[in-house]
Amino acid sequence: MKNWIVFLLLAASFSAFAQKRIPQSVNFRKSVENKVRKGKKGVPGKNYWVNKASYKMDVSLAPLTGQVDGTEDITYYNNSPDTLKDMVLALYQNFYKKGLCADYNTAPEKQTDGVKIKSISVNGMVLNGEKAKQVRTNLYLTLDQPVLPHSTAKLHVEWSYLAREGNTVRTGNYGEGRHFVAYFYPKIAVYDDMDGWDKADYLGITEFYSDFNDYDVRIHVPKDFVVWATGMLQNPNEVLQPKYAQRLAKAKKSNTVVSIIDSFDVQAGNITKQSNLTYHYTATHAPDFAFATDKDHLWDGWSVTVDPKTGRKSFVDASYEKESADYYGVAKIAGEALINYSTDFPGVPYPFPAMTIFNAPSGMEFPMMCNDGSTQPLSSTMGLTYHEIAHTYFPFYMGINERKYAWMDEGWATFFPKKYFKDYAPDFDFHGSRVQRYLQIAGTEAEVPIITLSKDQHNRLIYRNSSYNKPYLAYYFIQQYLGEPLFKSTLQGYMHDWNGKHPTPYDFFNSFNTHSGKNLNWYWKNWFFDKNYADIKIAKLADQGIYLTNSGGLFVPIKIVVTPLKGKPITIKKELDFWKNGLHKRFIMLPLQKNEIKSVEVNNWGRIPDTNLKDNFIEP
Numbered sequence: 001m002k003n004w005i006v007f008l009l010l011a012a013s014f015s016a017f018a019q020k021r022i023p024q025s026v027n028f029r030k031s032v033e034n035k036v037r038k039g040k041k042g043v044p045g046k047n048y049w050v051n052k053a054s055y056k057m058d059v060s061l062a063p064l065t066g067q068v069d070g071t072e073d074i075t076y077y078n079n080s081p082d083t084l085k086d087m088v089l090a091l092y093q094n095f096y097k098k099g100l101c102a103d104y105n106t107a108p109e110k111q112t113d114g115v116k117i118k119s120i121s122v123n124g125m126v127l128n129g130e131k132a133k134q135v136r137t138n139l140y141l142t143l144d145q146p147v148l149p150h151s152t153a154k155l156h157v158e159w160s161y162l163a164r165e166g167n168t169v170r171t172g173n174y175g176e177g178r179h180f181v182a183y184f185y186p187k188i189a190v191y192d193d194m195d196g197w198d199k200a201d202y203l204g205i206t207e208f209y210s211d212f213n214d215y216d217v218r219i220h221v222p223k224d225f226v227v228w229a230t231g232m233l234q235n236p237n238e239v240l241q242p243k244y245a246q247r248l249a250k251a252k253k254s255n256t257v258v259s260i261i262d263s264f265d266v267q268a269g270n271i272t273k274q275s276n277l278t279y280h281y282t283a284t285h286a287p288d289f290a291f292a293t294d295k296d297h298l299w300d301g302w303s304v305t306v307d308p309k310t311g312r313k314s315f316v317d318a319s320y321e322k323e324s325a326d327y328y329g330v331a332k333i334a335g336e337a338l339i340n341y342s343t344d345f346p347g348v349p350y351p352f353p354a355m356t357i358f359n360a361p362s363g364m365e366f367p368m369m370c371n372d373g374s375t376q377p378l379s380s381t382m383g384l385t386y387h388e389i390a391h392t393y394f395p396f397y398m399g400i401n402e403r404k405y406a407w408m409d410e411g412w413a414t415f416f417p418k419k420y421f422k423d424y425a426p427d428f429d430f431h432g433s434r435v436q437r438y439l440q441i442a443g444t445e446a447e448v449p450i451i452t453l454s455k456d457q458h459n460r461l462i463y464r465n466s467s468y469n470k471p472y473l474a475y476y477f478i479q480q481y482l483g484e485p486l487f488k489s490t491l492q493g494y495m496h497d498w499n500g501k502h503p504t505p506y507d508f509f510n511s512f513n514t515h516s517g518k519n520l521n522w523y524w525k526n527w528f529f530d531k532n533y534a535d536i537k538i539a540k541l542a543d544q545g546i547y548l549t550n551s552g553g554l555f556v557p558i559k560i561v562v563t564p565l566k567g568k569p570i571t572i573k574k575e576l577d578f579w580k581n582g583l584h585k586r587f588i589m590l591p592l593q594k595n596e597i598k599s600v601e602v603n604n605w606g607r608i609p610d611t612n613l614k615d616n617f618i619e620p
């Protein structure tokens with residue numbers, strides 16, 4: 001008997017201990033030992049480093065054939081303590097190459113020869129054959145002379161590929177000269193303290209992992225094509241006719257939306273200079289570069305204050321098809337998103353000087369550029385615009401590894417717009433719609449723990465759930481639990497500490513614990529590491545109260561409504577930490593005796609993802 005009590009006490013303390021820890025990966029622990037990351041404190045360590053590249057590119061696009069040719073001079077800064085004997089460059093366009101087994105298949109007639117590397121040299125030494133090898137979507141370089149710690153390497157690459165019409169996963173050739181050109185140039189992969197070179201292939205589902213780079217890009221297109229790109233246009237007077245260069249200058253100063261090109265202008269033509277069209281764009285501290293072009297897009301723009309303290313402004317514009325009815329309002333919506341995100345929630349000033357929403361049938365973010373389809377109703381237009389702009393913060397301000405942990409950016413990009421639906425479509429229940437989406441998979445064998453590496457999830461439903469819907473709910477419930485002010489300051493603390501760096505999930509969890517002043521490991525473990533779902537059930541109505549179970553084990557807040565035989569219903573609330581001790585069967589005292597009660601209901605009215613609502617109601 002006594003032994004049993006000792007055993008039970010031990011078991012209880014072990015379970016309490018287990019709740020306070022989250023499983024940490026060995027590579028993270030090694031980074032902590034090397035003082036690259038500070039572990040529990042959730043901040044970068046004193047030896048933290050991040051590499052960087054500076055790209056000078058010349059790109060020629062033949063819009064009608066889709067031929068893209070480029071040369072690039074890259075300066076790569078190896079800030080790591082490691083000697084690099086090899087390098088990895090991503091060749092995203094090999095996604096369409098014959099023979100690649102990707103997440104989305106390219107029809108045989110649309111497949112291409114992938115990226116042709118015409119020449120590549122590192123520090124003046126030409127690499128070919130075995131020393132510059134294409135495998136799937138990466139180019140692996142074996143260096144004759146290694147890149148030493150804290151030194152730079154100069155690369156020169158000449159390349160080309162064919163953007164076939166209809167190849168439009170996220171970006172591509174939309175026909176009749178309309179292109180969104182992204183994931184297009186050989187790009188140095190991230191080298192980090194967790195994995196060394198990022199060798200993940202681009203197979204369609206997972207997106208970014210980037211260092212923070214500088215870009216100086218000249219884009220050559222035929223006459224009449226206008227180019228929108230990441231960063232700021234350096235030479236509007238050399239590429240646009242004076243009338244349009246003046247309107248652009250006016251829009252950059254205007255605090256209301258200005259039409260730069262309207263449908264009459266397109267009809268009249270003669271918008272660009274008529275020879276030697278070279279658009280020169282530059283961007284600094286940006287994780288990637290993209291551009292888009294068309295010859296008959298309309299163009300609106302204006303300027304918004306993103307940092308009221310300094311008065312800093314950003315230029316916001318929309319480039320769109322004249323048939324896209326919703327797009328006549330998109331420049332305004334996008335500007336409002338920049339203002340809301342900068343000054344309200346998350347309350348971090350938009351970090352870049354520009355944002356262009358380009359209209360092509362996709363829904364995809366790039367730094368300072370979104371590639372968005374036309375959509376109805378207003379809640380969809382607003383939701384899409386706000387979602388893609390939210391990616392500015394994750395992963396373009398916080399350099400998270402989306403290939404491994406897409407929830408660290410898609411979850412936030414799903415969460416950020418929530419607050420603003422009321423301003424555009426007050427009747428749209430955004431939260432309820434996310435609950436319903438998660439319930440499509442919740443508790444099934446296909447649901448994987450959020451922490452599962454994204455690059456290993458090749459099924460869209462599984463990936464969408466573990467990256468968008470469930471993480472959105474996880475952020476939502478922790479916001480409810482902490483309260484909005486503490487949640488916001490905690491998020492801001494995390495964003496402040498890791499801006500321009502590569503936070504891992506462990507840094508995120510630790511940072512949230514530190515900035516909130518609470519050890520939330522019981523929550524992180526339950527929502528992110530364990531295979532849990534919610535199934536609340538009233539197991540029994542006893543004389544003094546009810547027995548409640550949560551057989552799926554997922555921690556969710558609950559609301560109990562006791563309807564007496566006489567008088568008004570009484571509501572009892574239990575917060576997330578009600579389940580914290582790990583027990584999934586609980587007794588709850590009710591303020592009435594069984595014989596005074598008409599019914600008891602545990603419901604959430606669409607607010608929590610309860611997989612079975614049929615067992616949430618009981619009568620004596």
Ligand SMILES: [Zn+2]
Pocket residue numbers: 387388391410413
């Ligand atoms: Zn997204």
